[in-house]
Amino acid sequence: MSKDAYDSPAQQRILKALVVLAGNEFIGISPTDYAKALRVNPGTATRDLHNLREAGFAEQIQETGRWRLGPKPVQIALAFATHLERAEQRLKEITNRYSREI
Template sequence: MSNESKPLAGPIQKTCDLFRLLAGHELLGLAPGEIAKGLDVAPSWVSVNLPALAPTGYVEQVPGTNRWRLGVQFVRIATTVTTNLNKHRQQLEDLSARYAVPLN
């Protein structure tokens, strides 16, 4: 297996770009026009792909609006990663504290 990075297929890359664009807009989300402009895609791309992604839980429409944000599934993944990193950080700090005690 090669360590070379292979380019992602266009639709996958665009979906990754969408997730990065929505990050930071969890409360109010972004309007479809803002998403289209931010991704440099046609508005039709947004109107087709966001509703298609919604059942996955990775994006969701902000209730009562036409705006979109990262969905619950995406946030759960981020929360799990953060929880695990904090747990491992505490383990590393505990280990470092043990090693910091000088030998007599």
């Protein structure tokens, strides 16, 4: 089976949406700018943003109506950083153990 048989334009668009939202955490992005960035119509943009919000990946700024990343991707990034720190510490411990002179 070819790779194309597994491609889903809707899923690919949602993943690209995270990249569009990233970097706009303070001022957010308007639904219109979101739609333009992903080259979709306003209805599709509304549906995307709703689904991203339901999953915790986007949130709407109440004061402005603009959108930004929600807590979920930040939580994932922080969990990764924590696990990376633990792995680095473990590697240092192993390195120290094996580099001691007898």
